[in-house]
Amino acid sequence: MDASASWDPRITPLRDGIASRALEGLVRAEVYLDCKSLTCTAPAAGIHRAPDLASEQMDQLLFGEAFDAIEEEGGFLWGQARRDGYVGFAPTAALAAPGPEATHRVAAVRTYAFAEPSIKSRASGPYSMNALVAVEATEGRLAKVVGAGWMAAEHLTPIGTFESDIAGVAERFLGAPYLWGGRESLGLDCSGLVQAAMFACGLACPRDADQQAELGREIGQADFGRGDLVFWKGHVGIGLDRPSAKGGRIVHANGFHMAVAIEPLEAAIVRIDAAGAGQPTGFRRL
Structure with missing residues (x-):
């Protein structure tokens, strides 16, 4: 079995026999290419599944974030976002050589x-x-x-000055539209909201909900409180208070409200289960 099959393609710069030079000796590829460090010069730029704006947006780069470009194709650069490790195609026009270090x-x-x-x-x-x-x-x-x-x-x-309350940061996005693959204020998804809040608090955070479900330590629902994370299959929310306080609420970007919204935890559990996504898969404390 090819060992590369066990690598997560979302965060592994490997496709069609081409891999980042950093993976040489670790995965099998026909050619290994050096990365070119670039910086996002647009307010935000999508990272797409294919070199086409009509393809799925999986992630975004924000202004000033680094992107390690590996190969160019059709007006896009295939590479890896340095901040969260996501791999995909970013528009060439949104990237340029790095400028001065961020202050x-x-x-x-x-x-x-x-x-x-x-x-x-x-x-x-x-x-x-x-x-x-x-x-x-x-x-x-x-x-x-x-x-x-x-x-x-x-x-x-x-740089180096951070917030201390991820729930409070997330609440500031209330009303922002839901956008698949988004992590900017004009549109973001459930895991994008968690990532934005954690980055603002100086905490490393992967991009997708299943990756975030490995963060911190597991807790029971009875212990769920402010700043804790609740997970469903493919979804995540942030606790605002304990279940015994105000019914226990969460803030989350979701496709039901099509926005960042506050919802009672129990109501969300019932609604999401009725929609076929099942019960929560876990509760985590960072």
Whole structure:
């Protein structure tokens, strides 16, 4: 049996006999290619299953995030997102050679960049929470970001400064539309919301719900509380309070509300089970 068959294709840069040079000696491939480090220069860019915008969006890059490109095909670059390890095709036009090292990240849910140090000038964006930016100057309440423009300084926080409450971060996304493969403020899915909240708190987090189900330690439903994670097959939510308090609520991005919403845990359990997805598969504490 080919050992490469046991590698998770979502996070293993291997396809059609081509692999990243980093996998040489670990997986079987016809050719191993060096990666080229690039940076996302768009507010957000999809990582797709195929080199086609009409193909499934599996993940996203945010502004300033690194992408290790391996091969170009039809206006897309196949490679691996460095922040969460996801492999796929990103639009070539959204990537460029790395600029200065990031000094700040976007701490607001979203912000705009202005062409001049004036909020009346042309705006671009929005740039979502956890985008990585390099501030090169400040003027009043605005900070000049390399490759973007002037952003509200209060919407940025220095690299290494983090939130402490993932549930509180997730609540700030309330009403954001549900978007498969999304992890930006204009649209995100269940695991994208968890990942955004954890990144804002300085915690490493994989992309998909089944991967996130390995985080932390297992707890019982009776112990489920604020900041804990509840999992179903293919879905995840974040606890807001204990089941005995206010009925026990969760915040989650979901296809039923088509948005980030707060829902009583018991109501979600009944609804999701009735829809055929079964009972929760586990509760985890980070």
